Amino acid sequence: MSKKIRVRFAPSPTGGLHLGGVRTVLYNYLFAKKHGGEFIVRIEDTDQTRFVEGAEQYIFDCLAWCGLQPDESPLHGGAYGPYRQSERKPMYKEYAEKLIANGHAYYAFDTPEELEAMRKDYKTAENPAPQYDGSIRMKMRNSLTLPATEVEKLLAMETRYVIRIKVPQNETISFNDLIHHEVSFDSNVVDDKVLLKADGMPTYHLAVVVDDYLMKISHAFRGEEWLSSAPVHILLWKYLFGLDQMPQWAHLPLILGPSGKLSKRDGAKFGFPVYAMNWTDAKSKELTEGFKEKGFLPEAFINLLAMLGWNSGTEKELFSIEELIENFSIERVHKSGAKFDFEKAKWFNQEWIKKLPVSNYESIVKKCFTDKDVKIENDEYFINILELVKDRCTLLTDFYDQGVYFFKAPIQLDSEAVKSKWNNEKTDFFQDYIDKLNAIPTWNTAEIEEAFKHLAIEKSIKPGELQLPMRIMLVGGKFGPAVFEIACKIGQEETINRIKKALPIFNA
Template identity: 40%
Template sequence: MVGKRVRTRFAPSPTGYLHVGGLRTALYNYLFARKMGGDFIIRIEDTDQSRKVEGAQQNLLKTLEWAGLVPDESPSKGGDFGPYLQSERLEIYAGYCRQLLEDGNAYYCFATSEELDENRQLQMKQGLQPKYNRKWLPESMGGTMPESETKKMLESGAPYVIRMKVPDYVSVWFEDIIRGPIEFDSATIDDQVLMKSDGFPTYHFASVIDDHLMEFTHIIRGEEWLPSMPKHLLLYEFFGWEPPKFAHLPLLLNPDRSKLSKRQGDVAVEDYINKGYSREAIVNFIALLGWNEGEGCEQEVYSLDELVERFSLERVGKAGSIFTIDKLNWLEKQYIKERPVAKIIETIRPILEEELSSKACLLDRQTITSDAYLTEVVELMRERVGFEHEFVTFSSYFFFEPESWEEEAVKKRWKADTNQLLAEFLPVLETLPDFTADGIEAALKAFVEPKGLKAAELIHPLRILASGVSFGPSLYHMLEVLGREAVLRRIRKGMECISVPA
């Protein structure tokens, strides 16, 4: 393998959505290949036709493309992002299966599902690890079944599978890049099925053949595949092939250290996309679930190019990684703070247009959809939103008239003379020469000081009337962005609708 061009692969099954763990596997394969100047390939392992979900393959590819993980080879028809499909390679697997049969490393098995289940239950009652009892192992391979019986069953057309014969009393060893040396005893290894009764290969068989034929140098996958390693290594040995290097990634865990599952929250990448998380934040977050740059490095925000430059499998840990949604939320905020205004506007304008098509708006539509106005809103709200869509949904008062006023805030902030104060302050706002944040602040302070009042006596009511809520950015800057006409209209309307406490 020395001197070979590095080649990695992500090989999902089309059985549903892309799990965040799957995205991490794809990302680490991508980063390692790019770091080493190699190739990143996608292969769809669709040999289990019973679990295949309509549309799953397209969704997997769409999500990977969204994340920026575009493969280097696209052999399938119908687009530039087509993967290898195992279902199109059945003749290849059949040929290698015949080779194993001829070499005495595989055999026909006609056991029924009822027989297999009965055998499994019996072994479990005896406290044994369930394994196939080798009833159909031929006499020529050390078993008890006469070859004539196997021939008879084949001629009758009885359904069968083909099993690999695991050698007795051997040790299977390999060096994992992340975990170091790992050894297995063949006594714990079952005679796995290689070819199913429907003529399709099992994952284990097809995967090993394809990994060799496609010349992958490194197999980077989740630690749940560790128990399958001895089966795979034995197949490499049977065929006389040099195995690739292996790296098994740590599990993803919930905060309570249980295995990450849908029972405790979202696990599909698509769910996080739909909630508004950006590609940059998700990819950055996923990269840090198991990998770190090393001691002394405090950087946590990485671009994809930076991840490629600094990633290494040696810095991936063995211990399970905690999936902390707070960290993802923090990263999303960091990206929003640094993202160019033009990029944010590109995202939020379609959201705003959709909202405007269904809601009444007294503001000038051309003005509030303009780059100039949206830039003011973005710069004012950057520190306060968690998602880009919140520039519209969380800050709707910049685009729509308040339909109600926060009830608890009104009870807390309104006094008997609040409306009177507002009525007296209205002419000040109407005639203010400089309707800017500084001008409004100076005018408000000049208005309340002679009356012996605190600025808060007007600040809170003005915020509630102008926005409908008691929280938000600097009041003075908010009023400047809304503009004099909208502010005066909202104050007057609110004063008519809000009852003064008795």
């Protein structure tokens, strides 16, 4: 009885992959994995005017980064290919013609100009956007209004035509959505959507039902922006394959930006990424930053996306992909859209930085350093440093600022922080401290600190008043782990050098 679980993500290769898209992938993936099913990626490239070179590969790169690998796709193979709709073109026409034969669709010969005229002529105050529907299809040029001989002739002459669905009048079209439950529409407000375009390509509406059928899709998850066109799909399933064959629908809530629907613009305006990875528009050369390049861990990205529209019902918020698979349930997906909050997103990343062993992201962070010409010669030392500063980083890119001073002396010293309390006694202290440091036989944190405190007491200065200047000398600013720890890590010679270099700056 119960079919094998098969779900699909069906993107159009037209540009960057945004948050909402990845979340749709994620929910598909989680559902499939939880039920031992298959996750398919089908490329919906039926609109040749919007096709963008490289966009398909980019989508797969994003999925790979997120760790959401398809079981079947144009790149991964599978038994239900081809997985690009452009390569399936002949299949759709067959079904469109079947619909005509059964009286559920018709040829329409109206030119774009005629359609435009129709929209203008029938436009009224109450109906500002007239549709090609049951109330006006009999006034247009199609195989319903033209004599059969005329239709034959037009077809024989290879006149450009489209095939439109003939939506019945006065019916209630309803279906049971996994998230919204019972949803229904009055068929009179559903228009006769184009099924097959003049170029022979199917529209989304035809393609999605034909392919979902042929690929044996059991559950269809998609964004809520599709809910309004669901009645067309329901009708098509009814006419073509039978409602009992239809997948279970789940229309996922939208992810909103600070003001309405989340857009690429929001990202630019508010300074957060909306795409999974960097995307450069081929024409404008405009670069849109991605979560990956912003310094997000894929674990965190997945985690935060999962929580945007779903909740386990417990207080747990940090989930690994395995835990998500185990806990996910479509019943707990919310009905309403969620506003994306970058602050919370950063919190997830910070938590994952703390949670994961540094070896997980060492190479990514290393690249941040080498990109800025800081050479990492000792991996063990590098990992050590990362461990030391990880609590201070919310993005992977933060490691650079939090850790550079372990590899090279600070260029700028925040001398303003010490100036007001700086005096000759302190200069004197540090000069003597240099000698003490030189005398330390085995360089370690305890010895460095011991020498510091003894000398401070000897000179009757509170050690606390000397720690900040010392920190500025070594780090350059008011941040970082314990000072003596830092001194220990950077070494005897380097510590002394930095103090020597800083003294004249403080005295200036």
